[in-house]
Amino acid sequence: MQQRELASPFPAARGRLGNGTYNRPASDWEQQYRRTVVVGDTLATALVVAAIGASLGDREATHWHEQWGTLAVATELLLLGALAVGRSWAPAVLGQGAEEFRRLGRSLFTTAVLLALGGIALTSRPIKLWVFVAIPALALVTMTTRYVLRLRLHRQRQEGRCLRPVLAAGSPATVHDLITRVRKYPHLGWRIDAVCTPDGLGTDGDRLDGVPVVGRLTDVAGHVHRDGYRVVAVTPDPHWTPEHLRRLAWNLEGGDAEMVVAPVLMEVAGPRLHVDAVLGIPLLRVSMPTFSGGPRAVKEVVDRLGAAFLLLLFAPVMAFVGLLVALDSRGGVFYRQRRIGKDGRPFMMVKFRTMVAGADRARAGLEDLNEGAGLLFKLRRDPRVTRVGARLRRYSLDELPQLFNVLTGSMSLVGPRPPLPEESAAYGPDIRRRLLVKPGLTGLWQVSGRSDLPWEEAVRLDLRYVEDWSLALDTVILWKTLRAVLQGQGAY
Structure with missing residues (x-):
């Protein structure tokens, strides 16, 4: 199959693939x-x-x-x-x-x-x-x-440039999952160009999700040396015994290809994963999530100091927003709502009011119009939202008073979304792990699409945050939050 070459601002060496011509490799x-x-x-x-x-x-x-x-x-x-x-x-x-x-x-x-x-x-x-x-x-x-x-x-x-060509090797189901994730997140820099499966066949003859199947799992090293892939992504399959993985690693030596093995624990990553050699056997050690200790103490201090600083910084903005809310419609400036925090403890979350007075009582008549995923209730054009409230929601200005919740310790700057009591009451054992840490003013859900996210994806992101938390992850989320807020993505 002949594919179109994508222009790149960086020079790239050309090379021949069994299924066409690409820019090879991206080194x-x-x-x-x-x-x-x-x-x-x-x-x-x-x-x-x-x-x-x-x-x-x-x-x-x-x-x-x-x-x-x-x-x-x-x-x-x-x-x-x-x-x-x-x-x-x-x-x-x-x-x-x-x-x-x-x-x-x-x-x-x-x-x-x-x-x-x-x-x-x-x-x-x-x-x-x-x-x-x-x-x-x-x-x-x-x-x-x-x-x-x-x-x-x-x-x-995002434009298809500066990507590393990948050969994926594993069962059709696990390779399909990998292809789906890679296409969803192109910023990670992978482009799956070819696939190897146990029998050399895909779900559609010689293709799997539109990607050519170039051979069997035993042919991986030969294709890499011949066609110049930069990454070999090994996904779970019974074929990949320790002996086969070791031999594949040996056969890839001397080239530029990086071998990446996807563990069974797909959502555990970052500082929790460690590779140890015990009696000559490589073991993937998974440490327990950290819910206390020095890093958590640092997070507490940063939360309180950060909230105090942001309250001082945004005091004029908050005063102006409060005035707009008061002039736009009848009712109080602030809206207080019962939410569930760490370890299932309830607290009163405070926001700027963005709906007409008595909006909670009017919700029952709108249940049939719910556009929210899973346990969430959301309407893109909620008739209860005021004119000023729509603007505040778009840029998350209605959430600024939650800094008081952070200052008093019921919330964190970064964490899972704070659920309503009826939402948390419907949680299963897995989803309840979101309550192991304080809810956050922002989080992975905030920088990944907010209300546009499917319920399952929002839960997955929250659980990933709980499992893989680190101070560095908090820093990245806070940095990305500014861009998400300015663009107003997924906010309604």
Whole structure:
């Protein structure tokens, strides 16, 4: 089958596939993107250092001009060294997931510690300014730069460029699931070009979901060496015994292909997965979810301080919104509703009122028009919503008073959606795991489509958050929330 070549901003080597011609492999654009990130980190560090030096007064600059120069050079070298040692530029982590920012954060922390220790040893007077001003500024600039580059890369992937060609190998059912996920999330950078199945057949003859089936599972290594796939995605099938997987890994040696094995625990990932060697046997160790301890304490502190800061920042906006609500329709400015929080404890959630007075009593007459998925009640054109309320909902301004809930500890900045009592009463054992953590002002559901999500997908995202929570994941969600709110996606 002949397929159209997609133009890419990065050069790509051509190669022949058994089923046509593609840009092969994508290693050139990967290396180009990596170089762009390295240059971005270097320039960001130099920019911050120069800005701090330029902000010093003449007296200050004269007082420790030599120390500033030493610190500037030391910061540049230490940060770039920490980024290299910490594999923050590894192509496997660039452009997707929270791991990229987690490694960047560790490198910045390492740089701060080394600078502090060096300053103490050398009795450097400006070291406090450097550690507590320069490093946070570096974190802000470098993370922003990385995020902007990631947005550009994701935009190109949405257009079908900068994708890594993948050969999927497994049972038709598990490969179908993988193809569905890859097509739904093109920003992850995969493009499944070919499939191998146990009998060399797909669900539609020589195709599976429109992807050519090029051979049997025993033919995988030969196709990879001949056709230049960048990723071999192994999905569950009885054929994949430890002996077969080991032999496949040996046969792939010497090439550029990355072998990825999908575990049975599809929704467990991130910091909970560890690979250990016990008596020479590789074991996938799954640690328990963290619901207490140091990281959770940090989250509590960040929640309270963050809520206090945001309340001060948005105080004028909240006052203006409250005035608009009061002038638009009769009723109170705020709307209080009973919700279920951590461990099933009820609390009163506060929002700006977006509906006419007595809207709860009118819901019974609208049940037949419900457009919400699962246990949710939603209407795209709810007649109870006021004119101002529609605008507030579109940009989530009605949720700003929930910062008071975060400040008092009944909610978190990031977490699962806070359910109504009747919703939680209908939860099964699996869905009740959402109540193991505090509900959030935002969450994976917020940055993935909000009310447009099917019920099952919203539940899956909440459970994934509970299972795979980390401080880095919270940071990524908060960052993505701003874009979701500004675009008004899935809000009604």
